[in-house]
Amino acid sequence: MADESVSIVVPAWNEENTIGATLEALHRIRGKTSHPLWSELIVVDDGSTDLTAERASRWATVVIEHERRLGKGAAMRSGWMRAKGDIVLFADADLEHSAEHLAGLLEPVRRGEADMAVARFEQPSARGGFGLAKRFAGNGIYRMTGLRFEAPLSGQRAVRSELLRKMRHVPVGFGIEVGLTIDAARLGYRICEVPLPLCHREMGKSLSGFWHRGGQMVAIAQTMLRRWSRSAP
Known part of the structure; x- marks a missing residue:
């Protein structure tokens, strides 16, 4: 429903150069409707060694700081456990x-058309990798749910809080998006993808990029293996 409250959760690790602009954009969309688009903005600093938390404090309702890096999934969980909204926007x-385009991600959930809406980037960069992690995740989700998604690894998601409360064995790292999708589908929640003109930093075909995607694939494999052995989340 249109009057459902929204909490935004932003997991961050060493993002001092980007987080300010991201949070400022989220503030710009807050007042574009008759009622505030969101009620709280939670940043979870996952053990950063730079000024991420300090930069975030200017814009965030609350900044949660992990003493050490625990992983993206753990950061998202810390945020949604603190969130009060009926819908959590990651x-x-x-x-x-x-x-600022993330406002479009809330529409299908608020209209009752979906329980989790996932952003699909409209213009993927040509500088990205070979798509191995994306295909691996997509194929794994299909084998376990029978559903096909174009953006299985997208971190931009609007999710009903009741769905998040039913998640068990939350992946602490980069397997979180795959785990969310599999668990939601198995529980009978409706999932949709929304194309949005978003952009973010690409790791590219560099050594650090391949290292990142290698770790991502390991986390995805661990998440899928754990769910493969169970018929329900």
Whole structure:
């Protein structure tokens, strides 16, 4: 329903150069409707060694700081456990000014058309990797749910809080998006994808990029293996 409250959760690790612009964009969309689009903005600093928390404090309702890096999934969980909204909107910290388009992600959930809406980037960068992690995640989700998604790894999601409360064995790292999708589908919740003109930092075909995607694939595999052995989340 249109009057449902929204909490935004932004997990961040060493994003001092991007988080300010991202949070500023989220503030710009807050007052564009007759009622505030969201009621709280929670940033979870996952053990950053830079000024991420300090930069976030200017814009966030609350900043949660992990003493050490626990992983993206753990950061998202810390945020949604603190959130009071009926809907939780997750946003990556490096979206910068394109984060203002996330308002479109809330519409299908508020209209009752979906319980989880996932953003699909309209213009993927040609500088990205080979798509191995994306295909691996998509194929795994299909095998376990029978559903196909174009953006299985997107971190931009609007999710009903009741769905999040039913999640068990929350992946602490980069398997969180795959885990959310599989668990939601198995529980009978409706999932949709929404194309949005978002942009964020691409790791590219560099050594650090391949290292990142390698770790991502390991986390995805661990998440899928745990769910493969169970018929329900």
